[in-house]
Amino acid sequence: MKKSNQILSVQNLKISFTQYVKGLNTRRITPIKSLHVSINAGEIMAVIGASGSGKSLLAHAILGILPGNATCDGDIIYCGEPLTAEKKIQLRGKEISLIPQSVNYLDPLMRVAEQVKIGLPKKDANKRQQELFRRYGLKEKDGDLYPFQLSGGMLRRVLFATSVRDNIKLVIADEPTPGIHPEALSAILNQLRAFADDGAAVMLITHDIVSALTVCDRVTVLKDGKTIETAKADKFSADGKGLQHWYSRALWNALPQNSFSIYEEVQACL
């Protein structure tokens, strides 16, 4: 049955921030208005959308790492039960794994090999870490470096390696691939596919639609803090006529591989 198969379901998610303006006056803004997304076991859901549409905030809400001035409304259901604040803390890094968008999440004062070992089973942490480095095209000696000594693409690959753990049921990958060369890119996409094939649910937040389509099952499109469409991956093909929302078609057609064009209607709202 579909329901029992569902690992994550986010319904009517709304996120507001309280901001101080001039002294003690406060103002509330609500960049996330109503997001819906649900992912089944064994499935990769790509989440795409405009920059600023709320993809990272969605990820942070699921993980429970929104800043202190944020309030969050709506339902987040994990394996059939509400994902409470306590559960988020308990499951984070164990059953639920995040690959963050910002490279600032790495510890600047710890050698990167050590960071990859965190959370790996103690007895073969070394071996596992070296194996992960090889898989993503990092050299053994790169492990002795600190984050500031790594190139941009190397940082991404290290961030990704920190997420590969046993017994993961939900993976949230927030832009895991920008600036990565083709070989490492396919190693990462294959790993996401392997997570899903092992029964996990994977949320792949990305702007790289073309790469995402090689592994994902469905695609959710966000715009201005709302979910505007969820479509099967195969709808993103040719000129995108199978897509319901004009903005989904616009995103597809703006790709450099396609026409690199912006519809006039999009231009009007930029």
Next chain:
Amino acid sequence: MSLKGNELGFYFKQDEWLFRNLNIELSYGEILGISGYSGSGKTSLSRILANYLAPIEGTVEIDEKCFAKNEAQPVQLIFQHPEKAVNPKWRMKDVLKESYEPDDAVLDRFGIKKEWLSRYPIELSGGELQRFCIVRALHPNTKYIIADEITTMLDAVTQTAIWSELLNVCQERKIGLAVISHEPALLSRLCDRIISLNVSVKKLGA
């Protein structure tokens, strides 16, 4: 008139050359693509061309002169990770002000909303933050821009819009633009000419 690297060589660890005998020239108003695998030294080369890093060998010349001190930086670098390129403790308007005070028209062109100016970097999305970094680089004295993977964090629609604006500005002001990217499709859309760092490294081994 051009930004020129002559016989550049660089390493971080003694004798582990990232590149050597590298010659590169970016002319006024030209759009040059630079590709190369991850870790091949693209960012290091950018930092050298923008005078953030001294080469081990070779020289960099701007319009036939070496870098002058105390002058507004004519070569601007836009970084790969915007979250590392801004001071986290400053509000966005101060981040811009440190470079110059862009007028509303420029902010508008790059889709920066007024309300973002009073926020801190962490309160913006990755792509929103990068737009500030792009505008910050368009100082009135800027003659060359090195764009190091600057749109990987943007959706396709915003990416197209930002590139078309940046290309327009560069054309209007005859700014030379170097575009670093892993995406062949993007480079071939944007650039007059494309060079690969992998090739120069291979030459080294031969």
